[in-house]
Amino acid sequence: MPTTTPATMAEKVWRSHTVRMRDGEPDLLYIDLHLVHEVTSPQAFDGLRNAGRKVRRPDLTIATEDHNTPTDNLLTISDPVSRTQIEALRRNCEEFGVRLHPLGDAEQGVVHVVGPQLGLTQPGMTVVCGDSHTSTHGAFGALAFGIGTSEVEHVLATQTLPQQRPKTMAVTVDGVLPEGVSAKDLILAVIAEAGTGGGRGHIVEYRGSAIRALSMEARMTVCNMSIEWGAKAGMIAPDDTTFAYLKGRPHAPEGAEWDEAVAYWRSLATDPGAEFDAEIRIDASTLAPFVTWGTNPGQGVPLSSAVPDPAGFTDPAARSAAERALEYMALSPGTPMRDVSVDVVFLGSCTNGRIEDLRAAAEVMRGRRVSPGVRMLVVPGSARVRAEAESEGLHEVFTQAGAEWRFAGCSMCLGMNPDQLSPGARAASTSNRNFEGRQGRGGRTHLVSPQVAAATAVVGRLAAPADLAAAA
């Protein structure tokens, strides 16, 4: 009797999207959803135009404006070069028939927040975008990865992408996360453990009881940062949490089609006995609030510890990277992380700009004030998140605390729009990259969770909510 070999979720999704498989060539994958934004698409649309091609499937394509947009108003993009890029997107979407959610639209926002909240990101799909944090969508059990502009053009023209088959890796997190420890802390700890190149060439499946217990928002935070340790993509098996999130969303299936879809989605989980090429195991109960001290996301430690001494690194490349990072960050070895004071707190981005993140931070800040001398920006991931937060009164918690309540966009996650760190300024940021100059030239970034961001804003130094309770 023929039996099918047990397969991982990644293999199942891969296989079901393979249009063409030929020896010695990459597989040709069909793409179910293509997300577009203004920065990585203009040259792709130009390419189409020059070759006289059309967008093959505008009905599987959607665009939003996020990287260049201001977050202090919805009308004026003051930088003319940013405006040109936005205008190019608007013209291209018009010409090629692509749906666009422009600045000011009710569905505008960071591309990776918009797709899921519209119900466009569903289990078992292939999702691409000219943006490395496309890995976010893997939280639904989709195979989602970032691509370059040449590939954007390729998908626009053919709705497919030639891809070498990656390897698979399991990150199994069992146990229960301690009180006050979030998905952000979990993924920062994974990256510190595995290193920025640790996931390279692999599709990572996050699994285990601690992952099962996470909400969809938290799962998106975990998958979002898969690229920060080099993984091709991150995935989490769809389950009742996934289905409950999707049900009733604008693009979710309905009626009999919903049942058909759910039955299919349930079949996607990795089969018992399927083998991964690599595996990492983590005990959730050992995790703690985590912060970065350096200039890549792998350079992190628990908040309760101190800036490490580069002399303690055995690998010479890691040692010199740590030395340079400390110089850039203006930190000395042995300084307790809790003694590091900040100028700016940024709550937002596709990592932690969703409603649950804002709720968690507001919970910490309710009735408290942002420390004098600290500027806190609260930037919802999308216009819809902003509206939802306002309907819950979260904006009042933030503004009463002295934080700025802003419009949706990438904002201070990257130094491209007006929200930037000034040279030498130090930020606690819920975003995903602490690279040199990422948040503005000369700016210094500590990656943190929304809870730690909120507590840090109140204390003025890196802090966890528990520190506030102790002080009260």
Next chain:
Amino acid sequence: METFTVHTGRAAPLRRSNVDTDQIIPAVYLKRVTRTGFADGLFAAWRDDPDFVLNRNAHADSTILVAGTEFGTGSSREHAVWALQDYGFRAVIAPRFGDIFRGNALKGGLLPVELDQADVEWLWDALDADPTLEITVDLVRRRVSAGERDWGFALDDHSRWRLMEGLDDIDLTLRDESQITAFETERPQWLPRTLQGR
């Protein structure tokens, strides 16, 4: 795309690891809507430093960059590849590359060459000792040579062939368009569509 077969040129030793795409070209330089003109943003934060390797006369005309491990990690911005090419680079040698960067480089005809850490360090020392040292990157034989030394490097046959022929991926894919169309007829009806009324 420009073809790549064998290239010989001067090289710049960039003794840094984890040179992410934000270092290669900061976001503020990504606002152009063309593919050209990105050289001015290349390594922008470091270019003011007179000691930065590309500011040293001996390395000014380099066409090969020899960098530390995890080169090109981070964002998917293909502008990083365009900036390196615009500046005049034809190849980058490093122990490891960020995946998306490597893919972008292969698409655009900038050859990413992986050599062992020890070999990269040997090249750094050799270039410091003699900045005029020329390196040959031979895609046909998949070998790199400099002075008396030479090393093999790995690259899959398909990517090598595409680079050597300067082939466009879209044209290659469209040879199989009938298979794409056939695949589309089999997709489940309930899959989402972004446009109304379809």
